[in-house]
Amino acid sequence: MKVLVTGCAGFIGMHVAQQLLARGDTVVGIDNLNDYYDPALKDARLALLQPQAGFRFQRLDIADRPAMEAFFAKESFDRVVHLAAQAGVRYSIQNPHAYADSNLIGFVNVLEGCRQNQVQHLVYASSSSIYGSNTKMPFSESDPIAHPVSLYGATKKANELMAHAYSHLYGLPTTGLRFFTVYGPWGRPDMAYFLFVKAILEGRPIDVFNEGRMQRDFTYIDDITEGIVRVLDKPASANPHFDPALPDPSSSYAPYRLYNIGNHQPVELLEFISIIEKRLGKRAVLKLLPMKSGDVVATFASTEQLQKEINFSPATPLEKGIHQFVDWFVRYHAHESA
Template identity: 65%
Template sequence: MKILLTGAAGFIGAHVARLLLARGDEVVGIDNLNAYYDPQLKHDRLALLQGQSGFRFQQMDVADRSAIPALFAQEKFDRVVHLAAQAGVRHSLVDPHAYIDSNLVGFTNILEGCRHHGVQHLVYASSSSVYGGNTQMPFSEHHGVDHPVSLYAATKKANELMAHTYSHLFDLPTTGLRFFTVYGPWGRPDMALFLFTRAILAGEPIQVFNHGKMVRDFTYIDDIAEGVVRTLDHVPTANPAYDRSQADPAASHAPYRVFNIGNHQPVQLMDFIAAIERHTGREAIKQLRDIQPGDVPATYADVSELQAWTGFTPATSVDEGVRRFVEWYRGYYKV
């Protein structure tokens, strides 16, 4: 297939690209290569892809209302994997307009491109953040997600609503994937594993929020990438048996689905830090802090719907995933 992959230089995007290329798909990757974090890391991810047969890259912003339609018209994609977004819960308190431009305007451009050019299936990144203030665990796609606690989360919920509208109005098959705390080699420098590993190896203190009483469903990058590709291959269809009188957020009369992708093995933050200490061979200097605005104390994914739909369940242990990350980090930064 010929696939548009947005956010191709990103953490998840680069791993998804490798899987698609390995099975023989043609991948056209786009990314704006912004400076939200060190662009060199993005260029180095791309360098691993650009020598591979079937991969082409264009620097492009999904919010560009002239470039994106032209790209769709020229390339005639079979399917689209949309991972480009302004990421980060905390940064959305600082620069909200970046989230509107990328996550809302950009997503509209992608939806319009799919609508007007016969795309067979749009798979897009949502987030566990949509569960917001929910406390019922594990988080299920059948739960309501009407109380976001950050603008980032609100834009991801909006993406799901926008996708449903296009599935309903234009019969565009769409699948949203709610990622749960993705980590692993080539990860983002603003995420906990990267920040903690760098500080611990440098002998610097780490900031532990909510006094360490955080629980996260840490999900290894290879499992995330596999989940993306598996769902890309399973195109949703309209469900005429859907009962509109008993609305279910996980289903629809339209060709629309949403799925959690998480390790379904929530881990205490202190245990996560212990794994980093174990594989770096260093003890962390911990500074306990209050929970930050926009953060939630716990996440936990119910992945039964993903397993039923694709036959796949994430399974990489945190200990193994952290070991692989530390090994990559030491090699990449030569520490």
């Protein structure tokens, strides 16, 4: 297939592009290479992709409507994996317009590109952040969601609603994937685990919010990638059992689906830090702080639906995943400073 991967210089985008290329798909990647975090890391990810046969890259901002229209019309994609977005919960508190531009306007441009050019399936990144202040655990795709606690989470929920409208109006198959705290090699430098490893190695204190009494459903990048590719291969279809009197938010009478992708094993932040300490052979200096605005105490994914419909459930043990990340981090920064 010919697949568009938006955000291909990002953490998840690079891994997805690699897996699609490895199985023989043609991949066209786009990214605006912004400076939300160090562009050198994005360049290094791209450097892994660009020598591979079947891969092409174009620098492009998804919020640029005329450029996106011309790009889609020229390329004729079979399927689209949309991962480009303005990420980060805390950043959205200070920079709301960046989220409106990328996550709302940019998403409409992707939807329109798919509609106008007969794309067979759009798979897009949603987030566990859409569960907001929900406290019923584990989080299920069938749960009602009406109380986001960050603008980032609100934009991701808006994406799901926008996708449904296109599935209903135009018959465009769309599948949204709610990712739960993705970690692993080539990860984002603004994520807590990346900051923890860097600070511990440098002997600096690490900020631990809510005094460490937080739980996250940490999900290894290989599991996320596998889930995305498997879902891409199964275009969303109408749910023949959908009951409009008791509507299930995760499916529809239209070709529309939502899935959680999480490790379904929440871990306390202090335990997570302890595993990092053991791998590094070095103790962390903890700076215990109160809860930050926009954060939630716990995330916990139900993956029953993913298992039932896609026959997949993330299962990489946390120790294995952290070891892989720490080892990559040490190698990458040793290469950087060489």
